[in-house]
Amino acid sequence: MKREISKSKILIALSGGIDSAVSVLELQKKGFEVIGIHFKMLPRLGESGLEDAQNVAGQLKIELKVKDISQDFKKEVLDNFIKEYQSGRTPNPCTLCNKKIKFKYLLEVADELGIKLVATGHYAGITKKDRNFYISRAKDVKKDQSYFLYKLKQKELTRIIFPLCDFTKSEVKEKAIEFGLKISSKESQDVCFMKKDETLKDFLSPQISCVSGEIVTEDKGTLGRHEGLAFYTIGQRRGLSINGGPFYVAAKNINSNTIIVTKNKDNLKLNPHTVFFENSSWAGDSPSEGIEYLVKTRYLAKESKARIIKLKQDMYIAHLVDSQWAVTPGQSLVVFDGELVVGGGIITDVK
Numbered sequence: 001m002k003r004e005i006s007k008s009k010i011l012i013a014l015s016g017g018i019d020s021a022v023s024v025l026e027l028q029k030k031g032f033e034v035i036g037i038h039f040k041m042l043p044r045l046g047e048s049g050l051e052d053a054q055n056v057a058g059q060l061k062i063e064l065k066v067k068d069i070s071q072d073f074k075k076e077v078l079d080n081f082i083k084e085y086q087s088g089r090t091p092n093p094c095t096l097c098n099k100k101i102k103f104k105y106l107l108e109v110a111d112e113l114g115i116k117l118v119a120t121g122h123y124a125g126i127t128k129k130d131r132n133f134y135i136s137r138a139k140d141v142k143k144d145q146s147y148f149l150y151k152l153k154q155k156e157l158t159r160i161i162f163p164l165c166d167f168t169k170s171e172v173k174e175k176a177i178e179f180g181l182k183i184s185s186k187e188s189q190d191v192c193f194m195k196k197d198e199t200l201k202d203f204l205s206p207q208i209s210c211v212s213g214e215i216v217t218e219d220k221g222t223l224g225r226h227e228g229l230a231f232y233t234i235g236q237r238r239g240l241s242i243n244g245g246p247f248y249v250a251a252k253n254i255n256s257n258t259i260i261v262t263k264n265k266d267n268l269k270l271n272p273h274t275v276f277f278e279n280s281s282w283a284g285d286s287p288s289e290g291i292e293y294l295v296k297t298r299y300l301a302k303e304s305k306a307r308i309i310k311l312k313q314d315m316y317i318a319h320l321v322d323s324q325w326a327v328t329p330g331q332s333l334v335v336f337d338g339e340l341v342v343g344g345g346i347i348t349d350v351k
Contacts (some may be wrong), residue, residue: 001291009033010161011110014064015103016052018183019121019164020324022172024060025179026163027119036064037109041073041101041194052184059181069105075210076100078193085230086208088254089330090150092299093191099151099281107159119157126150126157127164127340132284133157135341140168147299150334150344151281200233215242218250226259235270235326248326271323272350277333278315282343286310287335294336297327297347307336316345 014036046345057064210228334344
């Protein structure tokens, strides 16, 4: 069931890209008085984002406010990203940023301005079921960002609008052309705080201490050496610099500082049926053990039917009907009930 929303002022996060710009148009069309807010988070990438946001605000004739949250972004997202890689895990910074930074400060600024509702250009929806609100999937399956929003709870969900929920990316582009918007053509990157041509290794190398170690097979045969656990992820095939392959990274042993590889893409370590996760967040009640859900173990992973079992306080296990490829500690397991996001948590281990 869709929400009934009274028209009033609304605060939108304005990046300067096409998605937030067309979101403004859609909100104006529905009678909202739109105010923009641009967050300065990435001083290492310069001021181009602010200039783009000012350009969009000028074309759409809306007020634009600017807030520098770069120090909190570094503390909550960047430092965590580096710490997780240092620990041998592969984090997803977007899920953390949405909860700890974007929506936190969007709602804080709205409160300061006496505005109840906020909006962003995410491709996702919000649906009410029974007494709770849930993130729901967007119309555009390829652009759907519901996976990244699983940490949001009722206090946030009751105040958020996603204007692009019912549009595809191509429809958004058409709307921008129809209105005559002149917007930077840049697309958002997988990791927004890295420079365009910067590799993960380029970014991490100056900030973490990595120790070389052995690359071994499951029967402990040594094939070569790695440059540091942080630079490798589960399922990786390229860049191993060992002969006789192809080999895949099947596991990383932090205690022995070794990488375990296999030639068998169907290896059980690479295709687990059991996933452990913790640091959970649920939109409403936690999952019922008697219900079969859908889960995703990373943004682009295929879904699998699964049953969720609570082991102890904030520790869960997902029993997958279909195995998932290269499930990686540090990534998020997100639980869906049909089109609705129930919640999820951080993957700790597989079996």
